[in-house]
Amino acid sequence: MAVLAASAPLAESGSNPDVNLLYDVNGLAKQAPHWFDRVVSYIGEYGLLVAMVLLVLGCWWSVRRRAAEDTVPTMAALVWAPLAAALAVLVNVPIRGFVERPRPFLEHRGLDVLVSGKTDYSFVSDHATITMALGVGLFVAHRRFGLAGIGLALAEGFCRVYMGVHYPTDVVGGFALGTAVVLLLSPAAVAVLTPVLRAVERSPRTGWLVRSRRREPVGAADAVISEAAGGRGERDLAA
Template sequence: MLQNIDDSILLFIKNNMHSYIMDKVMITSTHLGNNGAIWILIILLLMINKKYRKIGFIALGALILSAILGEGILKHLVQRTRPCVNIPAIDMLIKKPTSYSFPSGHSASAFAVAAVLANYFKRYKFVLFGLALLIAFSRLYLYVHYPTDVLTGIVLGLISSKIAIAFSKYLTEKIDSKECRTF
């Protein structure tokens, strides 16, 4: 039943949303998420600046955690074939990925970093989550993930960000309590 829902959503997107302009936007969006490229660039920019370095490290932690859990563990446990492999008649707009489908690594990394950044840069949360959503949706549009892959990637990313933020707060409290005892 879940597979039928996934297939129906992908078919709806294919039949109702594809256009020349959308093709270009989705290809560009998905390329921004390739290997976490846009997020790594943002993290590096934060780490260069002493004022935002800690946030950069927290975002990096969330990104690494989402990659370990998603790409390193879940993909190999579930081994779900991608929709573009299951339905070979689809005209691909990008190169077919060779890894498994579940969960979406693009979605996980996008939401892991966007959630960390939105926590600290509240003014930009709509832009950050908008970019993350665009990258996640591009994976459906380009027929390389099922909706449940993307949804699971989003949840995984959000959980990774919560863990990274909580771990940072824990370390900060530990460091602050040790500094207080030494004086």
């Protein structure tokens, strides 16, 4: 009976596209060199998260240096990206507790698990949720950086299945959760964050966080030029 029970998941996998895809993607790890699996496991566990943080910082630096008219709303959308990622992870806590889906290597034999110690529930993937929330949040703020972020999120999802720690549907669920939190709450979040960042911009101490330099209003610049020209004319007449 124990043998039959243990083999039941394998029998069910024949008609389950989710499990079939899991075995197909994770099967690549068995064919790859050991060093390559170690690299993928490190990238999938830590590397892509660090890359996403660096991408957010790069977007902040780019928007700050540009100092365009829409800098403040763009910065508000950018600040919303990590906040949305954190909120999505919190939303995932009750989802995991409700679904209670075990990790795939606990249900199916023959998987090459590259990261040990995963004992929490599988659905949905926190890594997929965080990276996609950051990627979509970046896309709302800046298209070019956002496309790069979404690409990193897709790579993260592939790595989690390759490592044998998530089903493909865990990853898809994480992508959906991260995207939904960002897009559904983005209008309200940006509306709240924009006046806060305008106050930050006006502050002499913190204004550098929003703009690299203050741009003088056109009227004020013209007044300075006129005053300088007038002063020069008066000096010429006096001479």
